[in-house]
Amino acid sequence: MNRREVLRSASVLLAAGSAAPATAARPREIDLSKFRIIDCHSHCSVDGSYALSADEMVESLDLYGIDQVCCSAPITSGPSPPETVTARNDLILAAMRKYPERIMGQCFLDPSHGAHAQDEITRCVVDNGMIGVKLYHQRKITDPAQFPIIERCIDLGVPILVHAGYPAAPELREQQPNIATGEHFAEIAGRYPEAMFICAHIGGGGDWERQLKGLREAPTVYVDTSGSVADSGIVDRTVRELGAERVLFACDTSMIRGLGKIIDSNLDDGELRLVLSENFLGILARRKI
């Protein structure tokens, strides 16, 4: 069964309302099987040592009717020595090699190691086809240590996916003091309006309404829909505040909530096409290498 057949099969199951023939939910209003779907923010590793294995990731993609996924393997706590960063990117390169039609790579970088970060961009993005860069919260996105990375990505025409959110409680903000807020994006996008920043996971856990307020002031920044938070109306509000042209579909491994948010939305077919793949394909088309 090829991928399209898998998608058609998934569509039939959606319409029938059940993977088993026992009982029936009534047909869904949104049939996603007619859309190309790219998940622009997720995580895996070739061997399962980090998040899902590549095999599990592709099993999930088939199960949920997602065509392609972008994966990285960031270090989310503790020190990030260059050799560990390299090893994490190797996990992604191997996953890309195993499933070149399904898994795209994003190169994780720690801006604290400036020369190594540049070398990793050359190795992973220029020489081995990763589609962009992933920054976590080792430094604020507005930190000058990020500038050489941002400028290199502008030169190469590749996007920068940035771990982001506004933890509502002060104690949670203290745990991630460098996490990128909407205000940070407004500041850095003002400095680099030609950069393609992606604000990660509007549903990543935090005050997403406040995040939208900041992103309104950063008109060149995209936002992805991923995260485990599936508050009612979150996708509709995001599109209303920012416009469908700035919104990218993603799951960040939460495929069920990720797709559930889209199914629950009131986006029309044109908006769905933009969000589910066309906006991201437009980003990929700006690659200069």
Next chain:
Amino acid sequence: MIYDADAWIGHWPFRSLPRKNAPELVQIMDRHGIDKALVGNLNALLYKDAHEANHELIRDIAPHRDRIVPCAVINPAYFGWQRDLRQCREQFGMPVVRILPDYHGYTLADACAAELVALATELGMAIALFWRIVDPRGRHPLDPGREADPAEIARFIRQFPDARFLLLNFRNVLPGPVDGAPQRLYDIPLFVGHNGLRPAREFKKHPPTTFAFGTTAPLRSPAAAILALEKARLDPPTLEAIQHENLTRLIRE
């Protein structure tokens, strides 16, 4: 048939909800193929007299009683709650009482909590406990709700072997003898928050009598819970059990 164990109407004071009254909840149910729902009134969380919200609920759902089964929200720290609970059961026909200690200023260790479970059980009602109402990472600073301590909840429910509990919005099945016991039933909304393969693994790891379908609508999108069941590739008896049979067996309408 799909029977939702975890739905609400009413005003959530900390975020604007796209839909929140009874007709709108029925629209949500229709859109997602949900036949029936246990529904409480969010207004009860912050009213001084929570029982007024039960009166509102009965008024508001009157045209939809074939689809909406009303749930009481009772504050056992508020004087007169026993008469209110009896009215919920005997006059309003409510089969479940939801308790929310954080919102009503008591804990499960307080005597009133145990007294409520005892009376509810005597009245033939199930007791619904929540691990949390909303994700604390996005919590409004004035929202008193917190994530409950699973160990405290496990200790609490073990005190009442004859009581029937609905455990709503939990991240994990509690360890120990509550797992799979037919009088303790978990709904699934938080089990769907992780990778797309997890629900199937969770459903296989625990007895089919462990879970009920639940959405937390209209706070959250119901689509994820529907999708989780569809994609878990369950055998038909297990699917039927989770979609409605376990819940129907637990409560006495």
